[in-house]
Amino acid sequence: MILVMLALATVPFAQASSNDKACFASLDRGSKCEEHGPVIKYYFDLELMTCFPFLMEGCSSGKNVFTSEQECYNRCTLADEFTCGANSKPQGHCTAADDHACKNGTRCVLGPEIGYCCDAKTQDAWIAEITPKCQEGELVEANFWYGKTRYLGRKCEHKFCPEGSECIEGKWRAHCCSRNKEIPIEAS
Structure with missing residues (x-):
């Protein structure tokens, strides 16, 4: 021991455990195009060692793009890896x-x-920040394969919040608040 x-x-600390070069690339949300519409994808944030959702604009995105949160974690971290809060x-x-x-x-x-x-x-x-409260409305949650959970992103500029919700940004994370009782998000 x-x-x-x-x-x-x-x-x-603040280093990915993976040899996958995609995990070390900066986030590039791509550009709007006619061939593909915008879609939520995930990227690995090296500073916080966490996978976050973002709105991929459609075309020409960078390498740090994963179809699901699970794929992002599988490729960029070890199963038993953990750090202090904010990767301090x-x-x-x-x-x-x-x-x-x-x-x-x-x-x-x-x-x-x-x-x-x-x-x-x-x-x-x-x-x-990982258990945020909304001053107005309800916290947006997502249905993942492992159950319902808070839908948290890194920054509001990543446009991960669903239409009809407001993005609230903190020091390390952002969350979505909605006046609707529930905005269903089916996350992969």
């Missing part, structure tokens, strides 16, 4: 949520095999 912790301590650098390692190995101002965040001592303020801000 100690060898695993030492090995993880040397792994730099861990301040140490821990083995239980109440582990006293984490110094003041940090909190133990458990992953599949090991835990990280993560900055508490960053974790709180991160949790607030």
